[in-house]
Amino acid sequence: MFQVLFERFVKGKVLAVQEFTDLLINSVRHAFTRPRYLVDTLVQMDVIGFGSLAIVLLTGFFTGGVLALQTYRTLSTFGEVGLLGQVVALSMVRELGPVLTALMVAGRNSSGIASEIGSMLVSEQIDAMRALGTDPLRKLVTPRLYATLVTLPLLTILADFCGMLGGAVVSTSTAHLSSAEYWTLAYQALQFEDCFQGLTKPFFFAIIVALVGCYFGLHTTGGTEGVGRSTTRAVVVACVLILVVDFFYTKFLIATGFF
Amino acid sequence: MTLPEAEPSPRARDRREGQTAVVELRHVSLAFEEKPVLNDVSFRVGAGETLVLLGVTGSGKSVLLKLILGLLKPDAGQVLVGGQDLAPLSESQLYPIRQRMGIVFQEGALFDSLSVYENVAYRLREEGLKDEARIERQVREVLRFVEMEHALEKMPAELSGGMRRRVSIARAIVNEPAIMLYDSPTAGLDPVTAHTINILIAKLRDVQNVSSLVVTQRLADAYALAHFTYSAEQQGLVAVASDGGLGRRVPTHFLVLRDGTAYFSGSTDELTSTPDPYLRKFLA
Numbered sequence: 315m316f317q318v319l320f321e322r323f324v325k326g327k328v329l330a331v332q333e334f335t336d337l338l339i340n341s342v343r344h345a346f347t348r349p350r351y352l353v354d355t356l357v358q359m360d361v362i363g364f365g366s367l368a369i370v371l372l373t374g375f376f377t378g379g380v381l382a383l384q385t386y387r388t389l390s391t392f393g394e395v396g397l398l399g400q401v402v403a404l405s406m407v408r409e410l411g412p413v414l415t416a417l418m419v420a421g422r423n424s425s426g427i428a429s430e431i432g433s434m435l436v437s438e439q440i441d442a443m444r445a446l447g448t449d450p451l452r453k454l455v456t457p458r459l460y461a462t463l464v465t466l467p468l469l470t471i472l473a474d475f476c477g478m479l480g481g482a483v484v485s486t487s488t489a490h491l492s493s494a495e496y497w498t499l500a501y502q503a504l505q506f507e508d509c510f511q512g513l514t515k516p517f518f519f520a521i522i523v524a525l526v527g528c529y530f531g532l533h534t535t536g537g538t539e540g541v542g543r544s545t546t547r548a549v550v551v552a553c554v555l556i557l558v559v560d561f562f563y564t565k566f567l568i569a570t571g572f573f
Numbered sequence: 574m575t576l577p578e579a580e581p582s583p584r585a586r587d588r589r590e591g592q593t594a595v596v597e598l599r600h601v602s603l604a605f606e607e608k609p610v611l612n613d614v615s616f617r618v619g620a621g622e623t624l625v626l627l628g629v630t631g632s633g634k635s636v637l638l639k640l641i642l643g644l645l646k647p648d649a650g651q652v653l654v655g656g657q658d659l660a661p662l663s664e665s666q667l668y669p670i671r672q673r674m675g676i677v678f679q680e681g682a683l684f685d686s687l688s689v690y691e692n693v694a695y696r697l698r699e700e701g702l703k704d705e706a707r708i709e710r711q712v713r714e715v716l717r718f719v720e721m722e723h724a725l726e727k728m729p730a731e732l733s734g735g736m737r738r739r740v741s742i743a744r745a746i747v748n749e750p751a752i753m754l755y756d757s758p759t760a761g762l763d764p765v766t767a768h769t770i771n772i773l774i775a776k777l778r779d780v781q782n783v784s785s786l787v788v789t790q791r792l793a794d795a796y797a798l799a800h801f802t803y804s805a806e807q808q809g810l811v812a813v814a815s816d817g818g819l820g821r822r823v824p825t826h827f828l829v830l831r832d833g834t835a836y837f838s839g840s841t842d843e844l845t846s847t848p849d850p851y852l853r854k855f856l857a
Contacts (some may be wrong), residue, residue, distance in 0.1 A: 447700060449665075450834065
């Protein structure tokens with residue numbers, strides 16, 4: 315009995331990985347063949363990108379601020395308060411900016427995508443789409459994927475800047491650093507490797523945010539209750555995957571001697 | 574006195590001459606996660622004919638419609654539309670075949686984010702039509718057919734159940750399909766609105782000679798389609814008499830499903846006069 319359950323569990327997970335990979339390959343491929351839904355892509359860029367702007371900026375600003383607050387306490391015991399700009403800049407650009415931005419966007423948009431597509435599935439709108447000659451992957455998944463691939467890196471850049479701004483506000487008000495000193499050290503600390511790491515991570519995260527939402531939406535079962543379950547699962551899985559991928563990608567870059 | 578047969582529209586005449594609008598299932602079986610849904614089902618719908626699919630909830634009626642559209646593939650048997658087996662075809666190869674079919678889903682399945690106009694125009698745009706004037710003309714024509722032209726700019730959430738069903742019919746017929754599939758088109762509607770939907774179905778069948786497959790649990794609707802024909806003069810249904818009486822015979826057949834199998838297949842008279850206890854209970 316246990317063996318049967320275990321076998322079914324493993325097969326289910328393997329099938330999920332296979333279907334997710336299939337979804338990824340097809341949604342990327344569809345951008346290179348007609349028909350292309352450019353208007354839908356632009357609409358999704360507005361929904362995902364501009365719609366997430368406020369929470370990303372707020373998240374970045376207060377993360378940078380609290381990072382400066384916490385680091386100031388430690389650095390002041392060693393008399394190295396002047397390094398605040400460096401610490402905030404490196405932490406935000408390498409790690410906190412990309413990860414927290416992706417987590418915020420996943421929380422807002424993976425759930426939205428899953429619930430929207432899941433609702434369409436349970437109300438037979440997806441079947442209607444296929445009956446009317448539309449490929450749901452082309453119409454629904456590919457625009458969301460490319461919209462997220464374009465907007466998430468841009469949001470990350472803005473979050474990084476807001477984080478450094480938040481750190482600057484704390485550094486000048488609490489640590490009594492001069493603004494020039496803070497920004498000069500922040501700027502000088504950043505190397506090409508830091509920016510490369512911080513700006514390539516969002517592309518992996520964008521794939522996770524868009525496709526996890528689409529995957530759970532397209533596999534919704536059980537009516538409106540099922541839509542709720544898909545929405546929750548999409549957020550949880552997307553957030554966990556973001557953290558896991560972040561760890562392994564960072565490890566990969568270190569192992570390949572990139573740092 | 575025998576009333577003359579209603580003149581088919583030019584579109585219906587072209588369809589009859591140029592195309593065989595036939596749906597055929599041969600020994601089709603399908604199971605979902607080892608639970609059998611359909612078992613060795615076979616039937617045939619000829620050009621201009623109507624097949625009414627009856628059965629209790631869970632007997633596989635809606636699944637049959639999805640098989641005919643190619644939304645599902647059978648585990649065994651063949652699904653033929655116009656003589657072509659759908660099973661080996663890919664999704665993109667199915668699109669030209671689906672263009673010949675229209676489907677009305679149970680709850681309408683209108684796209685929530687699009688207006689009535691955009692819902693009906695959707696298929697025309699997907700088929701590559703770019704002439705906006707022509708799109709508007711065709712959309713207005715079908716909405717006028719279903720008496721919903723006044724609701725062009727409304728969103729689906731603003732429509733009643735019956736109105737959504739009518740818009741769904743308009744969306745399905747905008748490209749003049751030869752085969753119409755109806756999945757419980759009157760489910761959840763009051764008798765007056767249900768009658769309106771039946772008139773539209775009969776109008777399409779009798780004026781445009783569309784082949785129809787109607788899934789329903791409502792015997793009253795099934796009998797209405799079998800015993801009545803659309804009258805343009807009276808803008809409604811009039812009784813059909815058999816054996817050369819008033820009106821003309823409506824080619825309607827019944828298929829009753831039970832536990833995924835074709836339990837009964839035959840004409841209206843055969844169904845109403847059957848001595849089978851299950852069918853007598855079903856028809857009671």
